[in-house]
Amino acid sequence: MAKQAKPCVLVTGFAPFGGETINPSWEAVNQLEGLAIGRQESHIIHTKELPCEFNSALDALYQAIDKYHPSVVLCVGQAGGRSSISIERVAINVDDARIPDNAGNQPIDTPIVQDGPAAYFTALPIKRILKTLQENGIPSEISNTAGTYVCNHVMYGLLHYFQSQQLSCQGGFIHIPYLPTQAVHHSGAPSMSQEMVKKSLLAILNESLEYKPDLKISAGTTH
Amino acid sequence: MAKQAKPCVLVTGFAPFGGETINPSWEAVNQLEGLAIGRQESHIIHTKELPCEFNSALDALYQAIDKYHPSVVLCVGQAGGRSSISIERVAINVDDARIPDNAGNQPIDTPIVQDGPAAYFTALPIKRILKTLQENGIPSEISNTAGTYVCNHVMYGLLHYFQSQQLSCQGGFIHIPYLPTQAVHHSGAPSMSQEMVKKSLLAILNESLEYKPDLKISAGTTH
Amino acid sequence: MAKQAKPCVLVTGFAPFGGETINPSWEAVNQLEGLAIGRQESHIIHTKELPCEFNSALDALYQAIDKYHPSVVLCVGQAGGRSSISIERVAINVDDARIPDNAGNQPIDTPIVQDGPAAYFTALPIKRILKTLQENGIPSEISNTAGTYVCNHVMYGLLHYFQSQQLSCQGGFIHIPYLPTQAVHHSGAPSMSQEMVKKSLLAILNESLEYKPDLKISAGTTH
Amino acid sequence: MAKQAKPCVLVTGFAPFGGETINPSWEAVNQLEGLAIGRQESHIIHTKELPCEFNSALDALYQAIDKYHPSVVLCVGQAGGRSSISIERVAINVDDARIPDNAGNQPIDTPIVQDGPAAYFTALPIKRILKTLQENGIPSEISNTAGTYVCNHVMYGLLHYFQSQQLSCQGGFIHIPYLPTQAVHHSGAPSMSQEMVKKSLLAILNESLEYKPDLKISAGTTH
Secondary structure, three states: OOOOOOOEEEEEEEOOOOOOOOOHHHHHHHHHOOOEEOHHHOEEEEEEEEOOOHHHHHHHHHHHHHHHOOOEEEEEEEOOOOOOEEEEOEEEOOEEOOOOOOOOOOOEEEOOOOOOOOEEEOEOOHHHHHHHHHHOOOOEEEEOOOOOOHHHHHHHHHHHHHHHOOOOOEEEEEEEOEOHHHHOOOOOOOEOOHHHHHHHHHHHHHHHOOOOOOOOOOOOOOO | OOOOOOOEEEEEEEOOOOOOOOOHHHHHHHHHOOOEEOHHHOEEEEEEEEOOOHHHHHHHHHHHHHHHOOOEEEEEEEOOOOOOEEEEOEEEOOEEOOOOOOOOOOOEEEOOOOOOOOEEEOEOOHHHHHHHHHHOOOOEEEEOOOOOOHHHHHHHHHHHHHHHOOOOOEEEEEEEOEOHHHHOOOOOOOEOOHHHHHHHHHHHHHHHOOOOOOOOOOOOOOO | OOOOOOOEEEEEEEOOOOOOOOOHHHHHHHHHOOOEEOHHHOEEEEEEEEOOOHHHHHHHHHHHHHHHOOOEEEEEEEOEOEOOEEEEOEEEOOEEOOOOOOOOOOOEEEOOOOOOOOEEEOEOOHHHHHHHHHHOOOOEEEEOOOOOOHHHHHHHHHHHHHHHOOOOOEEEEEEEOEOHHHHOOOOOOOEOOHHHHHHHHHHHHHHHOOOOOOOOOOOOOOO | OOOOOOOEEEEEEEOOOOOOOOOHHHHHHHHHOOOEEOHHHOEEEEEEEEOOOHHHHHHHHHHHHHHHOOOEEEEEEEOOOOOOEEEEOEEEOOEEOOOOOOOOOOOEEEOOOOOOOOEEEOEOOHHHHHHHHHHOOOOEEEEOOOOOOHHHHHHHHHHHHHHHOOOOOEEEEEEEOEOHHHHOOOOOOOEOOHHHHHHHHHHHHHHHOOOOOOOOOOOOOOO
């Protein structure tokens, strides 16, 4: 199989769920399609909207990976109620859906991969990313849980695919706040502008393409 | 005394306080200087940075009012930790400073105006403003307390001046969230982009210049 | 009408509202009925459950005041979502109901007392109360808004009655958290045990009966 | 070594850390020493205070397990800022200390067990525990992160010991809120009474000793 001429990265967002009419992840990701990224614009960005469905989200993700052979895969999802760009550290091998997904499925305490490892750590340089985002004036944090819904499912599935297919990709998951237009309908909920989310995603991709070791800077939580 | 040729409005922001190096209120307000506002650009905007000091903030405010004879006076302050544009409903006649102001004063349970009324309600059409902001996709809320620090002090002092000087002005107080660059240093704190704050202030001024009765729409709290 | 032989205090709680089956205020207040309070058990405690209704709550309150001639009137209400005993500083002259009351009424931006003052400050020694509660290990705070629902309505009405009837009473309003049994149904909501609420109310009554000047200790908010 | 005559369980709490003078976990756990638990009081409770130190906490835990051969090991820690009994679902193989531990160590992004699995799922019936606690009127929740400090370290180390020593124990980790006396010093922080924490721990132990399969009830989060 011939490799693609131009190196690329893949960024995914989600379809709306949980009563929302938009998903800020796809709203932002969609704007990145075809842009060049990396030093000397070394990579182009491909994007993909994933369904918010346990059964089909990973199929769509794997197809896109197989199609594009990306150097980095960045999956992005909505975290309504969070204030900052959340850089996820770890995905766990369980689905426990508080609400049904968009296909009506609500798995409870089901492994994502039967006999898979309990968790995968991200394959992104999360501390370097954190430092870069903060230096750019973007509220951001390391998160130690991506939940137990489709977002965690996709993050786990992504990292399992890297492992099982022996792909030497970087990749991971980022949660983003509501857009201001959504927060209007969630009294008191924090939000982030689409411009800032877009800027964040570009910074994360650039940082990931640097291929330097991650930094050891403290960004943990006591609980 | 000759009246000014061109009708105007006055918008104030504050100097930084509490360890911050910027105050998002003045950062945004400062950008409005000299802009035209209202139907057919009927009014120009004057701006003024107020010191974050109990003793001198109102002097500076009153001087600006006397100088410009504005139709609307909109005072703006930082509410670190809030997520939305907070449209203040009421100011109370007490200073109770949790931290010293920028001049080192920390009044505790002191009336702002000796023998003044316990409170003044805002002289802005707050429900119309709320509706307009939300229709423009801006997270916003009615707040029933402006605190007991310099912000409440200035709001009370403003409305007392309207009353005591028999000015037929509109005016009131708006609290705004941290800027993203500030929230970086306050883990988990919500923020709002300067563009959105600026857009909010212009919408509030335009709405205030409409001189229509306020709407009766529910925006209260149970506690 | 002859004055009562034994001096007394009056403590009120509310009926449940907003879908709750109990109201922690009445659950706690109800346990105080007939207890002796004050130095040398100088006063007995009368209690009264108020309807959560704009129209009739104050009638019930005024009847109880007229009946008992209490030295102190302490009104207590539920503040679901707050973590601490909230000692209210001020009540404002407006009803703005986010939800209908138990009689189906939902007043919006209506004065509680036509031509009444914009606000009344509490007639309780709130800083002494705060200090006492904290010394007793009870999470507590001064609150600068009692909301715009029936709680604020009752607090304003109480203080207006003191004023209009020239009663030399002490009195005010305290908001309390959910009970743990309620918080079970409000994911992540803080709660306080009934024992601690009861202990708080007794401490507040005792402190109020001391008739010493209030303390000047800082307990304000910047917004 | 002869097995103990009487079956037992082991419950651990922590020493104070982070500037606190008490740790609510040990305050509550300490009260359980020697109590009988389980159907027909089948088991006695042993307790152990663990140091809040990465290096020595697990040594102390393993010594206690080796000494008592408990059927259940329940480790308990403080989660200041949480409102509910937090039943931890998973521990991850990383230390990332936001603050130094009590011995002055601050590991950053260090594996707890070199080449250990990325995570261990709890060995407690967490959904049955959740249901029982809620039926008993105790605010409680499943948590998907125990942080990256000594609490997560101990939970991971406990479950790794079960695995490496092939112990057929049940066990896991519970986070508890501040005590009210602590919350007094953390403005706005939620708290839980010691009585309720004690009642929770006994209910968790009883539920664990039932040896029934866990329930499949939804208790996940979307992020």
